[in-house]
Amino acid sequence: MFAEIITIGDEILIGQIIDTNSAFIAQELNKIGVSVYQISSVQDERLHILEALKEAEARADVIIITGGLGPTKDDITKHTLCEYFNDTLVESKEVLAHVEAIFKKHLGIPLLEVNKNQALVPSRADVLHNEFGTAPGMWIKSEGKVFVSLPGVPFEMKNLITTKVIPRIIHEFKRPYIVHKTIITYGIGESSLADRISSVEDNLPSMVKLAYLPSLGSVRLRLSAKGNDSEQLNAMVNIEAEKIRNLLGDIILGEAGDEPVESVVAQLFTKKGMSLGTAESCTGGKIAQQITSIPGASAYFKGSIVSYATETKIELLKVSKATIDEFSVVSAEVAVEMATNLRKILKTDFAIATTGNAGPTKGDSDAEVGTVFIAVVSPKATVVEKYSMGSQRERIVQKTVNKAFEMLQKEILKF
Amino acid sequence: MFAEIITIGDEILIGQIIDTNSAFIAQELNKIGVSVYQISSVQDERLHILEALKEAEARADVIIITGGLGPTKDDITKHTLCEYFNDTLVESKEVLAHVEAIFKKHLGIPLLEVNKNQALVPSRADVLHNEFGTAPGMWIKSEGKVFVSLPGVPFEMKNLITTKVIPRIIHEFKRPYIVHKTIITYGIGESSLADRISSVEDNLPSMVKLAYLPSLGSVRLRLSAKGNDSEQLNAMVNIEAEKIRNLLGDIILGEAGDEPVESVVAQLFTKKGMSLGTAESCTGGKIAQQITSIPGASAYFKGSIVSYATETKIELLKVSKATIDEFSVVSAEVAVEMATNLRKILKTDFAIATTGNAGPTKGDSDAEVGTVFIAVVSPKATVVEKYSMGSQRERIVQKTVNKAFEMLQKEILKF
Incomplete structure (x- = not known):
């Protein structure tokens, strides 16, 4: 059984936004045995949308369309669906009441004429109630195939996929x-x-x-x-x-599974009842940010000192000036002092520290661009590793963060 | 003049990775007056790729294909291009020498037989030299249209687009x-x-x-x-x-333009010679991370204290326990103390602080999920604002970061 995803909106085609919706939808479909045959991003343009619908219908059983459901004039998905199915728009009382309630409760402003359009749906569509927004999802059955139209706002779309679309596909289709x-x-x-x-x-x-x-x-x-x-x-x-x-x-x-390493590390620290802090230089807070992206991080994560400037390493992390002078700010010795001192300052079981040069030019040290030291200090061990992470700033930082989680995973597994 | 982008790879269709390449390519094409008509993600499958090539050729003048150029058996782009153009693969001496050099210099291992395949290109293709990897870019002209095949690894693709593909399109096509x-x-x-x-x-x-x-x-x-x-x-x-x-x-x-706000803020701080530090609770280091994602941040950014735990706010940021007891940890008073103290600790001109509840459950305070306070302290002013950022963790954090940059921009413009 195949599905296709069509995203509608010029903003993707001019590269103004990255299409993250399709990856989410594809993941959810895959979990229930539905393969995505193709993902297409098309313009806010009637003929183009009609052509994409026709091509997708020829190849897939379920066609999921996102975007183009806003109240403004550049949003033409509903009208185009009507044209495709030779249908007309009718007012859904249920949607109208919901839109009115949203305006009254959350926005505190009266309903504008243009918003009433949000309640218009093709007469043959089943409404999928969008509790988080004014644009309803729509489920249209046609000759054994299903067309689903969803708003492009990621959190509205995600909620509709999870609570409405996936359960109904499970119910209506036999899947491998x-x-x-x-x-x-x-x-x-x-x-x-x-x-x-x-x-x-x-x-x-x-x-x-x-x-x-x-x-x-x-x-x-x-x-x-x-x-x-x-x-x-x-x-x-x-x-x-x-x-x-x-x-x-x-x-x-x-x-x-495809669980990100920060989730695995989070589970390990929580399970083992160990606490963690980070002292970040070249990663600029990205390790802390990935740790705190997982709900429940406060159970084990105390905080971070992002010591981007050398003086911050000295004053806040108490790295000795002698160490910096002797070994340079990008060195194993400084990484270890950063982690050791942070562990004392935050009173954590584990501390991890990064120092390196992410480029594009040499900073406060003579280290080559891409040179990074990562140190982990735990009650059992002090480990420091040196890496050469290439020459691309963004990659140096991300690679360092990945290595940091890898090292944390290795060390926490010793407990 | 129209272009289309085809990304090849099952990993996009199962949602394992998000297609960021297409947005980059679309942006670069737009800058030189080339509109992207459609973006399609298709499977690593011969017939599917052939169909996508044919459809795109009917609609566009330039077809840019990414992915499927690795040395392994699931990479079939080159063979399929040969089939499409009724061509055969020939060995490029230039590419072979480059691949050998990469193996010798960077990997320190001998060239494997399978890597020699990287030097095979369709006989009618012009090689676009990929200085960062072993898979060459290819430029194939056919009946007034151009097909460009590029590796899917983002930094290799980006370099080829910027240094090879865009200049050649500018040279060979008249564009609006x-x-x-x-x-x-x-x-x-x-x-x-x-x-x-x-x-x-x-x-x-x-x-x-x-x-x-x-x-x-x-x-x-x-x-x-x-x-x-x-x-x-x-x-x-x-x-x-x-x-x-x-x-x-x-x-x-x-x-x-489409310049991100962190770049604008970076330019303002650098131009005005002001320094900045952040004290982050609910944003978990994300403000620091976005600041340091811009090269040259060290000119004005001193560092951050990510005080995720309440005890870290007290011990490291010296927020008074009395303030926390009286107003709770999620309050305007705590946000202001965090920023004020951080500014003294790091000796910066500006400090920004965030405290809030990103959910999913209430943490160390009684504040509703989504309640956030942001404080900015500068030599001229102390500003604190309260926001209700909804109920979705990821959105709460990103909205707070956006607001933080907005507030910083407003305050730095006073100097």
């Missing part, structure tokens, strides 16, 4: 199972990996697919299988995963 | 001009805005388009015009912008 297993490797590149597991890859059963997903510092190997017998699929994927494990044992970091 | 002007409004919603400027919108010249781009806390109005006479286009857009300005004067925050 999709099984994924991801093996995370580190330290060697995509091609060397392929070389080491070619005997497995060359003999994969036809139902199993293998993909290489390189990301900063590691390559994920994703095995996928799709079919009607979930037990058989799981067994097949497990057999192939076992073969890969036997060939790559030394360079496997872990296996995953 | 595209003019954009964005007016940033705050405080009222999309529909009220539309109501206030309907007289302008109803009478726009046919060459000018108006779009509403709501984002957290503000709506951007984008005027666009496309044609052959850049002076005429600019004049037309300026006339319409002036009309809008007259109608919305009281709620316009600024006009923009």
